[in-house]
Every structure is written in structure tokens, then in C-alpha cells.
Amino acid sequence: MSKALPKRSENYSEWYNEIVKRADLAENSAVRGCMVIKPYGYAIWEKMQSALDDMFKATGHVNAYFPLFVPKSFLEKEEEHAEGFAKECAVVTHYRLKANPDGKGLVVDPNAKLEEELIIRPTSETVIWNTYKSWIQSWRDLPLLINQWCNIVRWEMRTRLFLRTTEFLWQEGHTAHVTEQEAVEETERMLGVYATFAEDWIALPVIRGLKSPNERFAGAVETYCIEALMQDGKALQAGTSHFLGQNFSKSFEVQFVNKENKLEHPWATSWGVSTRLMGALIMAHSDDNGLVLPPKLAPVQVVIVPIYKTPEDLAKISEKAMPIFEQLKAAGVSVKYDDDDKQRSGWKFAEYELKGVPIRLAMGMRDLENGTVEVARRDTLTKETVSLDDVIDHIHKLLEEMQAAIYARALKFREDNTFSVDTWDQFKDQIEKGGFILAHWDGTAETEEKIKNETKATIRCIPLDAVEEDGKCVYSGAPSSKRVVFARAY
RNA sequence: CGGGGCGUAGCACAGCCUGGUAGUGCGCACGGUUUGGGACCGUGAGGCCGCAAGUUCGAAUCUUGCCGCCCCGACCA
Numbered sequence: 001m002s003k004a005l006p007k008r009s010e011n012y013s014e015w016y017n018e019i020v021k022r023a024d025l026a027e028n029s030a031v032r033g034c035m036v037i038k039p040y041g042y043a044i045w046e047k048m049q050s051a052l053d054d055m056f057k058a059t060g061h062v063n064a065y066f067p068l069f070v071p072k073s074f075l076e077k078e079e080e081h082a083e084g085f086a087k088e089c090a091v092v093t094h095y096r097l098k099a100n101p102d103g104k105g106l107v108v109d110p111n112a113k114l115e116e117e118l119i120i121r122p123t124s125e126t127v128i129w130n131t132y133k134s135w136i137q138s139w140r141d142l143p144l145l146i147n148q149w150c151n152i153v154r155w156e157m158r159t160r161l162f163l164r165t166t167e168f169l170w171q172e173g174h175t176a177h178v179t180e181q182e183a184v185e186e187t188e189r190m191l192g193v194y195a196t197f198a199e200d201w202i203a204l205p206v207i208r209g210l211k212s213p214n215e216r217f218a219g220a221v222e223t224y225c226i227e228a229l230m231q232d233g234k235a236l237q238a239g240t241s242h243f244l245g246q247n248f249s250k251s252f253e254v255q256f257v258n259k260e261n262k263l264e265h266p267w268a269t270s271w272g273v274s275t276r277l278m279g280a281l282i283m284a285h286s287d288d289n290g291l292v293l294p295p296k297l298a299p300v301q302v303v304i305v306p307i308y309k310t311p312e313d314l315a316k317i318s319e320k321a322m323p324i325f326e327q328l329k330a331a332g333v334s335v336k337y338d339d340d341d342k343q344r345s346g347w348k349f350a351e352y353e354l355k356g357v358p359i360r361l362a363m364g365m366r367d368l369e370n371g372t373v374e375v376a377r378r379d380t381l382t383k384e385t386v387s388l389d390d391v392i393d394h395i396h397k398l399l400e401e402m403q404a405a406i407y408a409r410a411l412k413f414r415e416d417n418t419f420s421v422d423t424w425d426q427f428k429d430q431i432e433k434g435g436f437i438l439a440h441w442d443g444t445a446e447t448e449e450k451i452k453n454e455t456k457a458t459i460r461c462i463p464l465d466a467v468e469e470d471g472k473c474v475y476s477g478a479p480s481s482k483r484v485v486f487a488r489a490y
Numbered sequence: 491c492g493g494g495g496c497g498u499a500g501c502a503c504a505g506c507c508u509g510g511u512a513g514u515g516c517g518c519a520c521g522g523u524u525u526g527g528g529a530c531c532g533u534g535a536g537g538c539c540g541c542a543a544g545u546u547c548g549a550a551u552c553u554u555g556c557c558g559c560c561c562c563g564a565c566c567a
Contacts (some may be wrong), residue, residue, distance in 0.1 A: 013561090028559080087565070123567095157491080157565055164566070217567095225567095237567060276567055307526050344526040353527095364526050374526080490567090 001186035005354075011231040013160075019282060020161045023291045023355050033159040033166030037228075040355065041278065043299035045169065048277055049149065051296070052171065055193050061173060068128050069118040070150070074126040078251040084218020085122045088155040091362040092118040094421050101186015106311050120153040125219065125270055128174045129252040132266075136176060139258050142266060143186070144176040153276070162279035163490050165235075176249070176266040178258070183267035184222075188241040191224040194239035201279065203294040203407035204284050205414050206238055207436070207485060209461025214445050215271075221245035222484070227460040227485060229414045235460045235487035238280050239459050241271035279490070284410050285379075291356025292379050294406045295399040302328055302335040302395060303357045307345045307364035314339060317363050320388065324361070324373070327392050328417040334424040335398070353378060358402055359395060379406050420483065427474050427486075431455045436487050440480035442473035450484070451475050460485040 005022065006014040020026055025041030037045065049431050053063070069092065078083050091447060096112030099105075121127065128146075136144060149171045177183040191208055198204045206226035217222040220242035228238045249255070249265040258264050285292040295301050304315040323335060328335040336357075338348055345362065352360055353403060362374040373391050376383040379402050386394050417435035421427045430437055440461065441447060452458050466482040473480050 017560095030558095032559080152567090154566070156567095158561095158563090168567080170567085185495060240567070272567080309525055341525095344527090344529065345524050346525085346529080348528085349526095350528045362526070366526070 041412035066083040072117045081219030088119040129248040147173040172272040191241040209463045212459045235489040239273040244268035290354030295358045302359045304337045304361045371470045437473040438483040441469035442478035457486045
């Protein structure tokens with residue numbers, strides 16, 4: 001077995017692929033473009049789900065489930081939406097197979113052709129708004145605040161584990177409101193939820209912004225996003241929140257009676273984050289030794305490794321280790337005691353580093369004599385010796401400290417790799433080196449397109465907190481009032 | 491869909507050019523010695539060499555076709 005991971009500095013994408021596989025997060029499946037999320041990777045996803053779900057509930061949302069299949073006629077109803085997704089839809093045309101009359105195996109039964117094709121959902125606005133039609137009659141039915149956790153299929157040309165797969169897992173919130181302002185507030189509220197989640201849980205600093213019209217969700221009036229910077233200097237869109245206006249309520253003829261007894265179309269939002277967040281988590285923090293997990297998302301936060309020669313020694317160590325294990329567990333810390341004698345301690349150290357376990361405790365006979373335990377932290381790869389009396393308290397503090405330190409490190413990286421650029425030459429030069437580029441843009445799709453064609457850089461977002469300043473578009477020289485974020489992106 | 495690469499043991503690969511007994515490392519099983527940063531020795535199990543056809547006395551190796559996967563582009567969360 002090759003022990004070392006590829007180095008980030010030498011081949012970032014190979015490093016990424018290897019870390020996903022070696023840390024047991026996911027693997028490619030027998031189905032092209034589709035991944036198998038392995039138990040360890042899924043455990044992290046479950047932690048993300050659980051935290052997000054709590055935040056959705058706290059903001060008044062409830063969960064529901066809508067069908068996997070979308071009748072083609074639904075998808076067609078909102079024109080821009082249909083156009084945007086048409087190219088990447090999987091289509092169900094038949095409902096039955098039969099024995100191959102020419103020999104072995106099965107063939108599609110031509111007599112079982114569907115009258116209307118079914119699309120595997122690339123997103124659920126259409127089925128959901130078709131449903132909302134019957135759920136919404138009065139202003140008293142609003143706001144309708146619904147979320148669903150489900151899978152999605154978008155037929156991508158090229159896939160990468162977690163970052164872009166044909167099938168992926170996500171949540172999609174779909175809300176309906178009486179007023180435009182309420183819907184805009186909801187869109188912004190959920191963007192805030194995503195940003196808070198990214199920063200507090202993934203320890204990932206994000207820029208909150210608006211997408212340019214080019215990058216807008218198909219069918220949206222406005223798309224908000226959070227953008228993060230990965231260690232290779234490329235940007236990753238980590239979440240989106242859309243203000244849909246009345247586009248879907250009109251297309252699906254959803255109306256409610258307002259307080260004045262007049263018919264109105266409700267205002268809509270939708271918002272989602274996906275298993276792509278796993279990719280963000282990996283690429284933001286991990287190093288050449290493996291995963292680095294922020295404690296809040298680590299399936300195992302503390303691992304205790306006994307170091308012993310004889311079963312008698314192990315028994316003595318266990319006697320001291322088990323109270324630590326029990327106390328941590330009782331305090332809600334996810335802890336594992338690894339006394340498996342199949343592997344030696346050195347192997348375990350490397351393995352837990354690869355898997356990103358935040359804190360490792362090692363206890364040997366020497367520690368027993370001294371009443372101590374060795375505490376190793378994953379993010380800095382540092383070790384210290386701590387008295388058994390203090391260790392529980394120490395771990396609690398350390399977990400919090402590490403969560404903050406990992407965020408701080410990512411924030412510093414982003415700050416060190418964000419550049420204000422004012423000339424086209426500087427722009428072209430900097431984009432090769434990576435990072436976020438803050439530059440003036442004249443606001444036209446033409447300029448955006450030309451910049452993309454010449455440099456592969458896209459406008460990641462127009463930051464919500466952009467300062468107003470007079471400037472000239474870095475490409476066209478036309479006047480501009482604020483800087484937008486450019487980067488090459490995943 | 492274009493351009494490149496690869497399909498041989500669970501995994502990573504060699505062998506192919508120049509046709510002739512299917513190999514190495516890791517992993518796995520058993521035994522022993524080890525154990526504070528990925529231990530070592532010994533014994534052993536494990537293969538339709540991607541699929542199909544062709545050439546040949548004989549094909550992992552040569553020819554043709556097909557299938558699949560990976561990487562680089564165009565498309566995208």
C-alpha cells in the first residue's frame with residue numbers, strides 16, 4: 001500500500017481524489033458519474049444535515065417529500081427554467097422490461113411506452129408549484145415554508161466525487177409568500193442560514209453575494225450565493241438562495257385571495273445546499289496527511305489509543321482510559337477507544353490523521369507512571385502531555401479552540417488570496433495565480449462573457465457588502481460603482 | 491461530443507515491443523517474534539489477463555470490433 005497521499009502542491013486534484021477514497025468518504029460506483037458515499041463520509045453528511053435541519057426548523061420551516069419524477073409538461077411550464085435544465089435531464093420513457101425474444105437478458109418492452117415522459121428531478125420547483133396550486137387559496141395559507149431532503153439527477157458531462165456527480169443529495173427549500181418583500185427577506189434569511197452554517201460548522205468563511213444575470217438560476221429573478229475559496233485558489237459555490245418572483249406561481253396558476261378579497265400570485269423562493277459541501281469541507285482544510293475536520297462535523301471527535309506490550313499492560317491502561325472515555329461520552333463528545341490489537345499504534349496514528357479525527361489521546365505505561373496522557377491535535381499536528389486530572393476539561397476547551405482555529409486559518413488564507421485589481425494586465429496575471437479578484441465590472445453580459453473566454457474566470461458574485469466607489473471596468477474601462485468577485489471556479 | 495491514457499488476484503502494478511508453465515508489492519489466512527509514529531520472519535489461499543471474433547500448433551502478448559473506466563476540454567451546483 002502506498003502510504004503517502006499525493007502532495008497538494010504537486011497535484012491538487014489528484015490529492016483531492018485520493019483523500020476522498022483513502023479517508024473512506026466515497027468511491028466511484030459501477031454507475032457512470034454516480035458515487036457511493038461510504039459510511040464515514042455519510043456520517044459527516046448526516047452531521048451537516050442535522051445541523052442544517054435544526055436551523056431550518058428554527059426559522060419556521062417544515063419538511064415534506066415530493067416525487068422523484070417530473071412530468072415533462074411540468075418542466076415546460078416555466079420557459080427559462082425549462083431551457084436551463086433541458087440539456088441535463090434523465091428521461092424515463094418506458095415502465096416495463098421483458099425477456100429478450102432473441103436470447104438472454106431483458107429488453108425494454110416497446111408496448112410499455114409512457115404516454116408522457118417523466119423527467120428525473122433536476123430540481124423540484126415545478127412539481128412543488130404544481131402541488132402548491134391546491135394548497136394555497138387564501139392569504140391565511142401563507143407563508144408556506146417547506147423543505148425537502150432528497151436526491152437529484154443532473155446529467156453532467158464530467159463528474160468528480162462530491163463536487164459534481166450525476167446523482168447527488170441535497171435539500172431544497174420552497175416557500176410561498178404574500179408579498180414580494182417577504183419573499184426577498186426569506187431569500188436573504190436563508191442565505192444567512194447557509195453562511196452561518198458554513199462559518200460556524202464547516203469553519204468555512206464565505207462571501208455572501210448576488211449572482212450576475214448570466215449565472216442566475218434558470219427561472220429566478222435574483223440568485224444569492226455563498227462563495228468560498230479552496231486551497232488551490234479556485235472558488236466553490238457552496239450554496240444558493242433564489243428569489244423567484246412570481247415566475248412559478250404564474251406559470252402554475254397559483255393564486256390566493258388577499259385581505260381585500262382580490263386574487264394575487266404568491267411570491268416564491270427556493271434555496272439549496274448539496275453534498276458538494278463535502279467537497280468544500282475537504283478542500284478548505286485538509287492537508288498532505290489527510291482530512292482535517294472541524295470538531296463540530298467530525299463523526300469521531302476524540303480517539304483514545306492505548307500503547308501496550310502485554311495484555312496485562314492493556315488492562316492497566318484501559319482501567320485509566322475508560323473513565324476518560326465515559327466522561328467524554330457523557331458530556332456529548334463523540335469518542336472512540338481503539339484497543340484493537342490488529343494494528344499497531346503507529347498505524348493507528350496515521351490512520352486517524354488520514355481520517356481527520358480532531359483529537360488523539362495516546363496512553364502508554366509511561367503515562368500511567370506519570371498520571372498523564374498524550375494529547376495530539378489534528379489541525380496543527382502538535383502534541384502535548386496533559387495530566388489525567390485536567391484532561392477532560394482540556395479536551396472540551398481544545399475542541400472549541402480547534403473549531404475556531406480552523407476557521408481562522410481558512411479566513412487568513414482567503415484574505416491572503418484576495419486581491420484588488422485595477423488593470424487588465426494585472427487581472428490576467430493574477431487569475432493565473434489563483435484567488436479571489438476584486439475588480440470593477442461594467443455590468444454587461446458581453447464583458448463578463450469576454451473575460452470568461454479569455455481567462456476562464458467568472459464573476460463569482462457581487463458581494464452584498466460591496467463598498468460603493470467610483471471605478472472603471474477592468475476590461476472595458478466603462479464606469480462602475482463597485483467591485484465584484486472574479487475567480488476560476490469549480 | 492473532441493483529444494489523451496488505461497482495463498492482468500481485493501487494491502496498486504509488471505509482463506505485451508520480440509507469442510510458449512501468470513508474476514511482484516500491499517492486503518487476506520495461519521504460526522511465531524514484536525508493539526511510544528504506517529513492524530518483521532515463515533507458510534498459505536486467491537486469476538475466464540474487460541468482452542467477442544480472427545491469425546497461429548499455441549494468444550495476457552499480434553489483428554479487428556465492442557464495452558467500461560480515468561485524465562484534459564466544451565456544459566454545470
